[in-house]
Amino acid sequence: MAGVLLLLILMPASASAIGIVCGSGGNYTANSTYHSNLAVLNATLPANTSSSPQLFLTATANATANSTAGVVRALALCRHDTTNLTACRECVASSFSYAQKMCPNHTAATVYYDYDETNALQPGCLLGFSGDRDFLSPASGTTGNGTFFQYFNTVTSIPGNAGVVAAAVRQLLGQTARYAAAAARRFATGFMDSIGPGTTTTLYSLAQCTPDLSAGDCLACLQRLVGSINATNSVRLGGRIFRLRCNVRFEAFMFFDDKNIQRIPSPSSLAQAPAPAPAPAGKRHGVKPWVIALSVAASVALVALCFIVYCLRRLRIKNTKGKGKRPHEFQEGDEVWEMEAELSEFAVFDFNQILEATDNFSEENKLGEGGFGPVYKGRFPDGVEIAVKRLDSDSGQGFIEFKNEVELIAKLQHRNLVRLMGCCSQGEEKILVYEYLPNKSLDFFIFDEDRKALLDWNKRIAIIVGTAEGLLYLHKHSRLRVIHRDLKPSNILLDGEMNAKISDFGLAKIFSSNNTDTNTTRKVVGTYGYMAPEYASHGIFSIKSDVFSFGVLTLEIVSGKRNSHECGAFINLLGHAWQLFEEESWGELIDAALVPNIYSTEMMRCINIALLCVQENAVDRPTMLDVIAMLSNKSMILQKPKHPAYFSLSTAGNKEAPTTTKSCSVNDVTISTVTPR
Template sequence: MAGVVLLLSFLLMPLSASATGKVCGKGGNYTANSTYSSNLSLLAAALPLNASSSPTLFATATAGQSPDAVHALALCRGDTAADSNATASCGGCIADSFRYAQELCPNARAAAVYFEYNDSDSRPGCLLGFSPDAAFLGLTPAAIAAADGSTLFQFWNGQSIPGDAAAVAADVRELLNATARDAAAAAVRRFATVTMDSGSSDIPTLFSLAQCTPDLPAGDCLACLQRLVAMVNDTTAVRQGGRILVLRCNIRFEAFMFYNGESMRRIRPSSGVTPAPPATGPTGKRNGVRPWVIAISVAAPVALVAFGFILYYRRLRRRYTKGKVRSHGKRARKLKGGDELLWEMEAEFSVFDFQQILEATCNFSEENILGEGGFGPVYKGQFPDGMEIAVKRLASHSGQGFIEFKNEVQLIAKLQHRNLVRLLGCCSQGEEKILVYEYLPNKSLDFFIFDEDKKALMDWNKCLAITEGIAEGLLYLHKHSRLCVIHRDLKPSNILLDSKMNPKISDFGLAKIFSSNATDEGNTTRRVVGTYGYMAPEYASEGLFSVKSDVFSFGVLILEILSGKRNSGSNQCGDFINILGYAWQLWEEGRWIEIVDASLNPKSHSEEIMRCINIALLCVQENAADRPTMLDVVAMLSSKTMILRETKHPAYFNLRVGNEEASTGTQSCSVNDLTISVTTAR
């Protein structure tokens, strides 16, 4: 959108309606039912959910390939609560923005919409931008400057603030600069609000807000906001309100409270502070007090304060050096063998004392064992305050050591999503390496879908909700988290369920931090890790992994949820060694309903179930390039009208059952909970 001629306008509706600012880029229009239109519809379906489920209420996404690719960004205002209502408030605002973009910039290939509800409405606003330009979402100075130039929007109140114009203008700039600094310094949302009390009945109290997109580094955020503040001239600075918005940052001030919650800081204007003149005696000497008396009286308290500050600083530094972190009212010990984690995590998690863990789990009583995975046993525990926890204890024979332990701590402490398990803390003392999670009472997904008795508790609506939740969690890992993460070991036993059967992805010991480009591939020169039956073929055979590796595992997961069978060989899979080839054969022959477990009542939900099977088969295609991204998957799951592509044959589909495999069991397609680590030659 850089360099295009812009059409700038503002639609100010009545008090009962909403106010919307929009910038339509003259980069050409798309036609109805075109590929570009379809890609834009994909983003309109995915972005509201992605942003509202993110702790930063921010999301970026790309749909399609050039020249029909659409790049989009959505951000909800920082005073939006990241809670269960975020889907309605934040997601609803972004959905409205897409609708307004169609109305205000009909068929425009590029547009920016700044959606703000009327000031009498308590719902915060949001912003949305999309473009076919690949640099639209760039974070380089040149890309940010280009986006600023093509998405700039301003609106100013027609009334002026009473008082001395020069003093008022200086106060407003001071307020906006302070708010900009606070927003840039805010580590998570890059958002701040400040109130300026003039102390005068003639000049009203002023309220300001500043925000950047959370992916901007602090320095770039401050630079972006300072460019906007520099645009506030002597005329606009004395207005009773105004706002300046670009794609990556925005500021606003008003003579009334326009945001939710209390201001984060209150300041007084420098121009309104008039220091009292010093009292002088008849001779001009300050009441006759000699200079050396003044020096001593000032130096003594200053020295005392400095001494106290030094003591406090040394004590604070000693606390960090010893790794003392408060946890449930107790001091935690130093993280032995990996104390650098305390510095790297910056107190984002608690470090528990081993004695606390022993007491919580009754000395790791066998009665408290919840299950066991590749990492080791998982115990249920309870702290003295009644809080229930799940304790994952590294087993000496697990094959996973401090590297995997540290990897899981570092990753999950930085990840926050409603479909990811929440890490409460860790413990490392001698040979003991322990992770402490929130306790989820319904254990893991495999306890339900592979148990004949518990299947009855899983109706179709629950299965669909679980499938969608897992997809959203994976999309967050791949696209919208602070780190781009590939899980590499997605399977039913690593999907935990809370009291409401909401899914939460767990076990990040084998996860990999990846580049920001979701199409990139990596490889492992040391070992292939994962679980047999869920590994993508290019990873199992060549060590190549990408986000498409997780997509493959997700496809296997869908088929297991629908069939109630594990993916591997038995006579339950027809002539095939696994469920993938069996499902594909039934799909090709139009007999897909035969693979669906009867407990899901497939005849009553035939269209939805058939759609899920189609999506699953797209995910498990042999060629990674043919598989959809998780952004595509979420869009396909959320839309009942989107036309799905034809699926090609899945991986491993041509492996036939031999005598040895056929005798492995009759109740399922084999047990595949083994986590493997295969050395590969290079």
């Protein structure tokens, strides 16, 4: 949105303070295609933004197919400390109305909508729309070609030494910017309660980027804003600076509602205490001998104490076997697990650290409940957000599974695998600490009638491909060949950009590169509906077991329906999909939230690939390397799939249907069942 006219409107006290940028690229006429497309966004963007998990949305309206004439692109972002989604929706809607009032018939405008002290906790928002092709590119907000808006309070200045105050403001905003760039939602708040000598003022700060920016681009954008504050503006009693994709604000009052506010020390409190002045030369002879003797004795005692502590510590480490646990050693009953040397840098957290980070496992921080226990959101003092899996003692995932998941996933590094940051084991408590992914899991979206609309086809196919690449890494390219054994939507986590990350490796198995399949002698574990028939019936698993689960997952993503939604005598999703594909009526399988149009060929190929993956005989199924090739090469001719496993949930008249399918996990909870001998 280059070449703009900046129009600053400051409303009276107790009303909104609004900055608006009217584009100078041209005007549209009434009843034009551009006008119609703008009206579409005006009607849909406020509600869609408020319902987005990130309170952020980019959208394009084009009423004319195969034409770029009159296309309108828009971006909306609400302040992330709000829990009032209605207020977010109303803010974006008001911004649209205000833009059309102040910039009549302009083809581009950006509105910065915020509030003053009397309405401090009202959520502000940002809205921009334009016909510019590059408008929605994240790079457009991080380069220097955009006009920014700034407003500083002009009536009062912060009391105290101007140099000290300016340094404190820059420290406050700079550190808040770093916290925001490191946060998944690109949002952070802070406060400084001791600016420096001569003032008792407490300052509050906020920094925010659009969540689609990378951490580096977000920090660069925010640092440009902070760097624009000069010596005069930095001592004002508050101010705010906006650009298209980032903004900062500071005030002498609490203007946000954020429980995760960070305390930021002032530069003066970080300064080292001055060294004591040397005694004047003429006075040195006046030092009493007993003072010198006492000082020497204290120094000798301190050295002796340090030596004793060191010796005791070495002795305790030497005798620790059987009496405790070393920093990377865990014990349960008679079983001792000493972490491998190559994992020595892996974080082992203290239980009290986890309690503090999760606020004692409070219900407010609870993200969900899996088959092995609840998962909580946590936050370390340095601002790093985490997801904490607290394993239930009676969940079935015991010491062996805990050891397995830690050793396994700590060695696996791939962009489509969730990152395990560390673990904790104390008494009955077994805890796994993962990176926090803000968009929860795939099932949170794909099976919800309202949220599934947020997953358009481009996002869904990206999730399918990302999951396939993660499985290919596990099966072929990692230094350990791994079978996941429990692939399902609740174990596909989504990051801030909706990228898929495979999680939950408690049931995963490492196998030799020479093995084509393995038989479990312990128990069959997993989730019915996603388990391959040879595994469910006979405990035989291989890489083709994961391929089967991937096929089920793909059909669920395309259709928006659960495979195990129905039990008894009804045909499940696999049989239903195969029947429609055979009848060339596959379009009926597509989720109603999707519009096939230009993606119809790609959708049909995904259904075909999925049906190849869920064929009853493992030997007929492709490998994940084959799947990646079929997904990436659209000219490759696909084979016709044979009928899938579990073609009918009823065993009547179907001798091949395994009897294990009579049981269903209708809520996708992982099931463990003893294998008959």
